[in-house]
Amino acid sequence: MGGEGFLTLCAVFRVSPEPVGEPLLLSLLRRYRDALNYSIKRIHGYMEENGLKKTPGDGAVHGLLYEELKSRFGLPSRIAIDCYREAKSILKSWLGNGGNGRLPRARRPRMWLTERYGYRVKDGYVEIIGGLRLKIIGWDRRYDQYPSRQAVLTYRNGKFLLRVAKMVPKPQPINPVDVLAVDVNEKYIVAGNHRVEHRFETAVEKAVRYRELAERLQRKYSNGSYRAWLRRRGIRDRVRRFHEKARSIIEDWARKTSHEIVVVARQNNYAIAREDLTYLVESLRKLPRQHRTRLVLLGYRRLGYWLDWQCEKHGVPCIAVNPKDTSSTCPLCGSRLVESGYRRLKCPSCGFEADRDTVAVLNIRRKALAQMGGSLTTPTAPQMTDVAPNRCGEPVNRPKGNPLLGRGGGQQYA
Ligand SMILES: [Zn+2]
Numbered sequence: 001m002g003g004e005g006f007l008t009l010c011a012v013f014r015v016s017p018e019p020v021g022e023p024l025l026l027s028l029l030r031r032y033r034d035a036l037n038y039s040i041k042r043i044h045g046y047m048e049e050n051g052l053k054k055t056p057g058d059g060a061v062h063g064l065l066y067e068e069l070k071s072r073f074g075l076p077s078r079i080a081i082d083c084y085r086e087a088k089s090i091l092k093s094w095l096g097n098g099g100n101g102r103l104p105r106a107r108r109p110r111m112w113l114t115e116r117y118g119y120r121v122k123d124g125y126v127e128i129i130g131g132l133r134l135k136i137i138g139w140d141r142r143y144d145q146y147p148s149r150q151a152v153l154t155y156r157n158g159k160f161l162l163r164v165a166k167m168v169p170k171p172q173p174i175n176p177v178d179v180l181a182v183d184v185n186e187k188y189i190v191a192g193n194h195r196v197e198h199r200f201e202t203a204v205e206k207a208v209r210y211r212e213l214a215e216r217l218q219r220k221y222s223n224g225s226y227r228a229w230l231r232r233r234g235i236r237d238r239v240r241r242f243h244e245k246a247r248s249i250i251e252d253w254a255r256k257t258s259h260e261i262v263v264v265a266r267q268n269n270y271a272i273a274r275e276d277l278t279y280l281v282e283s284l285r286k287l288p289r290q291h292r293t294r295l296v297l298l299g300y301r302r303l304g305y306w307l308d309w310q311c312e313k314h315g316v317p318c319i320a321v322n323p324k325d326t327s328s329t330c331p332l333c334g335s336r337l338v339e340s341g342y343r344r345l346k347c348p349s350c351g352f353e354a355d356r357d358t359v360a361v362l363n364i365r366r367k368a369l370a371q372m373g374g375s376l377t378t379p380t381a382p383q384m385t386d387v388a389p390n391r392c393g394e395p396v397n398r399p400k401g402n403p404l405l406g407r408g409g410g411q412q413y414a
């Protein structure tokens with residue numbers, strides 16, 4: 001999607017159909033969503049019947065679905081084509097992520113629109129196929145000058161949103177003079193090196209509260225193994241909203257924090273180094289599946305994802321290091337550290353003593369420097385280290401792959 005030298009960003013517009021158009025549009029988006037979910041199942045079924053490992057070609061998918069999407073779901077021809085193409089792309093990315101668990105499913109009314117054929121932005125209006133016109137209410141103008149790619153129109157909480165993928169040139173990468181190492185634990189993220197240290201709290205506590213609210217409701221409306229709450233729509237919706245809220249707290253936190261860290265790195269000409277979290281995620285997986293563990297896991301994964309993305313967007317090199325011994329080795333002489341008080345470690349050989357997180361940060365930096373070899377630029381001036389991180393939030397940007405799929409990298413393309 002992104003291509004060489006380009007990033008795919010997502011500009012969000014709030015749009016509103018003319019009053020008469022609203023029921024019409026909503027019905028179209030609902031039929032599209034149903035047709036999309038149907039297409040995903042159908043293509044997947046076809047792959048299983050034929051022992052295919054990859055999604056079939058456009059010709060085969062067209063033969064499989066085109067007529068049916070038109071007759072059974074009442075989609076106009078062009079939209080039927082977009083629909084099976086989107087189903088294919090969702091399946092592809094699901095398979096690319098291992099293809100585990102349930103098939104991906106769209107929950108909210110939505111529609112994929114291809115550039116030129118599917119939609120056109122003109123004079124403050126979006127014209128979509130079938131003669132529907134949507135007035136643009138909130139216009140994200142930051143990426144106006146860049147070419148638009150495909151878009152997704154969704155309906156959520158009574159509002160229509162159009163997310164347009166934009167091709168934006170990648171920034172010139174910086175020549176790093178040093179490394180800003182990022183260490184995460186359940187409570188804090190520490191970004192630092194031998195000169196600076198920034199600490200950020202994680203959002204786990206805040207998110208856990210919502211998970212607990214959901215759990216309390218589930219318990220209250222259960223009787224032994226009979227889960228009555230599943231049968232009561234109002235309760236089920238509330239439970240779902242609490243879970244969604246917990247996830248979105250983690251997501252927002254990961255996006256904002258990674259942005260702040262990468263901005264600091266960019267301003268100081270630092271590369272970013274972080275632990276390769278694969279090992280960590282594996283060991284956490286073995287723990288009991290409690291809410292807290294799951295949220296911590298989710299946080300790690302989302303932070304890693306957004307860090308990589310922000311690095312790419314800001315032209316900051318990003319290095320993943322092996323986390324082995326990062327919090328038990330002396331960053332100065334390499335000896336094994338011993339405990340010396342609460343979360344503090346001391347080196348018996350050289351006397352170095354520091355906080356556990358500081359030790360990790362210094363070791364991650366050291367490993368990253370070793371991996372980079374001699375590729376650092378020599379600083380010509382003392383580095384500014386007291387720059388306040390930018391606090392402004394980032395737009396809902398999507399990294400590589402289809403930028404318009406749902407948030408959270410989960411399986412729901414809401
Ligand atoms: Zn030492």
